[in-house]
Amino acid sequence: MSSRSTGFTAVGVVDTERGSWSSQLNAPRHVYVTPYIRFGVMPVIVVGADTGPGRAVIEGLIEPGREVRAFVTDIDAATELRQAGVKVALGDVSDDSHVQGASMNCFTAVLITEAARDGRERLFAKSEDQVLRGWASATSASGVTRVIWVHDGEAPRVEVKEVRTVSPHHPGLVEEVVALDDARTLA
Numbered sequence: 001m002s003s004r005s006t007g008f009t010a011v012g013v014v015d016t017e018r019g020s021w022s023s024q025l026n027a028p029r030h031v032y033v034t035p036y037i038r039f040g041v042m043p044v045i046v047v048g049a050d051t052g053p054g055r056a057v058i059e060g061l062i063e064p065g066r067e068v069r070a071f072v073t074d075i076d077a078a079t080e081l082r083q084a085g086v087k088v089a090l091g092d093v094s095d096d097s098h099v100q101g102a103s104m105n106c107f108t109a110v111l112i113t114e115a116a117r118d119g120r121e122r123l124f125a126k127s128e129d130q131v132l133r134g135w136a137s138a139t140s141a142s143g144v145t146r147v148i149w150v151h152d153g154e155a156p157r158v159e160v161k162e163v164r165t166v167s168p169h170h171p172g173l174v175e176e177v178v179a180l181d182d183a184r185t186l187a
Contacts, residue, residue: 042107043067044181047099047135048115049086050077053150053168057110058086060174061181071102073120094122096134103142108181111135113151114168132156148180162186 044061048054049070055077061068062084069087072078078088091098093115103109116122116131125131133156139147140159149155149165150173164186166176180186 041066043069043087043105044108044110045069045071045089045103045106046110046112047071047102048093048112048150049081049088050074051112051114051118053114053173054110054112056174057112057150057177058084060178062086069102069106071099073115092123093120094125094131094134096124096138099135100138100142103139103144106142106144108146108148109135109139109142109144110148110150110177110181111139111155112168113149113155129156146181146186148177150177 044066046054046058046061046069049058050072054070054072058068058070058081067087068085069089070078070081071089071091071093072081073091073093075090078090081088089098089102091102093099111132113128113132116135117128122131125134132151136147136156136158144160146162147158147160147164149163150168151165152167152169155163155165162185164180166173166180170176
């Protein structure tokens with residue numbers, strides 16, 4: 001057995017003769033154990049990371065041991081985020097196949113809805129509602145477990161285990177999103 005201390009505790013056992021593995025978790029992060037990757041933090045993606053709230057959320061999520069991904073349309077924002085250690089996907093926020101591909105293997109998707117209505121070019125959807133429904137479909141199809149909408153009003157239904165909505169005007173927006181990502185469950 002081994003353990004790693006980077007803000008979480010994980011103990012994993014791999015039986016190479018039988019090809020089986022098990023784990024015990026006591027973690028404020030989403031920790032997984034596989035025969036190939038013994039310890040790691042489940043990735044979080046921020047769609048719309050090139051908006052004001054998106055940048056703030058990214059800054060709050062960046063810390064050692066956490067894999068943070070960003071989905072942006074602005075190439076300059078992509079460069080800045082890469083320099084900060086963030087994995088970046090560059091694409092059209094209105095193309096749900098772009099969002100789906102970027103969200104693959106993420107545990108949490110933070111969806112900053114400002115990116116669905118600001119002045120950026122959107123070639124695959126004509127309205128904010130179409131973009132948001134595309135994001136809901138994309139995150140469901142990519143296997144995301146938890147969706148955190150940063151949105152005023154009612155967000156589209158998402159077929160994932162856990163969903164929460166936080167107002168972009170919430171005074172503790174960043175802290176709330178980080179706490180929701182850190183939570184073991186949102187039940």
